[in-house]
Amino acid sequence: MGVQQLKLESVRRKTGGRIHLTPRVPRSGPVTTLCGQTLAAGSFAPVEAEADCANCIRRSQDQGRISGAFFAQDEGSELLRLSLEQAKFRKPQRAGDSPRPGAPERPVVWPTAKPPAEAIPDRLGELVTRGFRPAGDGVWRSPGGVVVKMRKQGKEWRFEELVFEGSVIATRVDEGMRMRAGDVEVNPMDDGFEVQLKKG
Numbered sequence: 001m002g003v004q005q006l007k008l009e010s011v012r013r014k015t016g017g018r019i020h021l022t023p024r025v026p027r028s029g030p031v032t033t034l035c036g037q038t039l040a041a042g043s044f045a046p047v048e049a050e051a052d053c054a055n056c057i058r059r060s061q062d063q064g065r066i067s068g069a070f071f072a073q074d075e076g077s078e079l080l081r082l083s084l085e086q087a088k089f090r091k092p093q094r095a096g097d098s099p100r101p102g103a104p105e106r107p108v109v110w111p112t113a114k115p116p117a118e119a120i121p122d123r124l125g126e127l128v129t130r131g132f133r134p135a136g137d138g139v140w141r142s143p144g145g146v147v148v149k150m151r152k153q154g155k156e157w158r159f160e161e162l163v164f165e166g167s168v169i170a171t172r173v174d175e176g177m178r179m180r181a182g183d184v185e186v187n188p189m190d191d192g193f194e195v196q197l198k199k200g
């Protein structure tokens, strides 16, 4: 008997693309996928089909990761319910019983309260990380809810995509185009872009 599985739901952007996994597809507000992407409110829908996002599938094998995801999405109560249910079905251990070595009992999975503190460098290629929070593979989120996706090319992180449902201003400048979206600005540089929180 294994640990009771937490049921994950499939979700996909309305514009298509990969089918991701998440603890629960909310009726309103944004959703964070198991692979760490945040899909903006109204931009996604639940789907019946099996997930085909490799990162989500890989992470769905990791109970600790799933527990964290449930907790992050305020589904901690569901997690607690399942944990208690599991505990109920487990044989109570009487005083004097010594636990059999190698007994195939697995511990109750408790949610991770906080993600482990990671040392984030000031700059990752084209991204000035100050003020951003990591939100999954190469994905960063600003305090104002701007999602920036970086892609690794060789050893360098390069700006790939910015997603924001709000005020966006694109301005022509000598070297190309500057974009201001929410609290983030993307400036053209000699050989690419620089992404950072708006100054001031």
Ligand SMILES: [Zn+2]
Pocket: 018, 019, 020, 021, 033, 034, 035, 036, 053, 054, 055, 056
């Ligand atoms: Zn995914």
